[in-house]
Amino acid sequence: MFYQGILLFCSLLLLGFAQAQDDIPRVQVADPYLEMQTGAGSGYPVYHVVERGEWVQILKRKTEWFKVRTERGKEGWVRREQMARTLTPAGAPLQIHDVAEGDFARRRWEMGISSGDFSGATIISAWTDYSFTHNLSLELSASHILGSYSSSIMGNVSLLAHPFPEWRFSPYFALGTGVIQTTPKTALVQTRDRMNNTSHVGLGLRVYLTKRFIMRFDYKNLVIFSSQNENQEISVWQIGFSAFY
């Protein structure tokens, strides 16, 4: 019974493997030869070459490297530039999209982290941004503010306007609201946590770096609506990095 189970499992595995084999995309080498390296990095040695006209299967991808298998079963890593010069079964060049500056203006989702100054305290933020149009986007952000006397958690929703989305140095304006929860440090006299609403106006600059990456400079004028007589007004400066899709 046990062995039958193993046999059944193995045959199922083989069946699954055989089916998976059919789905593996194949490309034909069009260059004089295709270089296969031992690892997914430019320093790894070339240990096998595939000649023009031969077919290879594309198994997987790591960053800009593709793992391929030859008809004789040899496996190795090929750089993106070489893969882009192979042919699909239809005879067309393999389409591998190289993210360029043009994609920056057409981005939908952006995710990033930033850090900076929150009127003397240090702020760490993570945000995600969704573009409705080329000029308008909605941003959600979460921040951790670490000060000498207290630490705070802040959540914000902002509407961003990008007047020049196609520029490499693209400025933006922000308007938003949020909440902030402040916990005083234990070294001080014990006071209880405070939860306050906030609103902010801001401006900033996105700089397209390379591939999918953006650098961002951000300034916010934040108003914390406190239960005391005076509202707190705070300048928040941040610098961050993000990736877009």
Add this chain to the structure above:
Amino acid sequence: MANWFFSILLKSTFLLLTLVSGLVWSSVVVDASEETLTEEKPVIEPEVYRREIDESKIDSENFEATVFAGLMSVEDFGVNNIIGARLAFHVSEGFFFEAGVGQTTTTKTSYERLSGSVELLTNEQRRLSYYNLSVGYNLLPGEAFLTRKLAFNTAFYLIGGIGSTTFAGDDRYTINYGFGYRFLATDWLAVHADVRNHVFDMELLGEKRSTNNIEMSLGLSIFF
């Protein structure tokens, strides 16, 4: 007699003609149907798997999830076991972003042990936890040769970043930096050895000062 003979000849000729014409007709029909068939299916197929390749269908393994365990030396509070997890996104063959969390429970300071009854921290405050966001760079990618025929890909990397450490009741802004070694057992499974310094300010024992808290860990990661 002649009439009878002629009628037989006429009938047989007619029959023959019908037969021949029938045969010819049927052969024409067969030919025509064969022609329509051959029009639908060419005799020589140029390629059976005629299709385009969708780039997004190629399985990409740029994320790496790690669990790790090791030792963390927390200044004045002993060397203690630490466990944690990390999630990395590999951007290029060189750079990767990493988010990490870790937790340890610190032990008493020498001062507390010697004095006997003094307790600087409550049990809750002795627990140290941190999170960080870091950037890493694979400085020395390479291969490790276990036997003559068995080689594994490896990388020595530098890493640094920012984050927060919750310890002794407060959140503390923390800078971390260090180095690590990644040993790829397969394309998707790796073993890590890491050394990381976590620098944060402490004001518990009087004046505020910067502390260095070194962590050594071994991790297991999968790429997906």
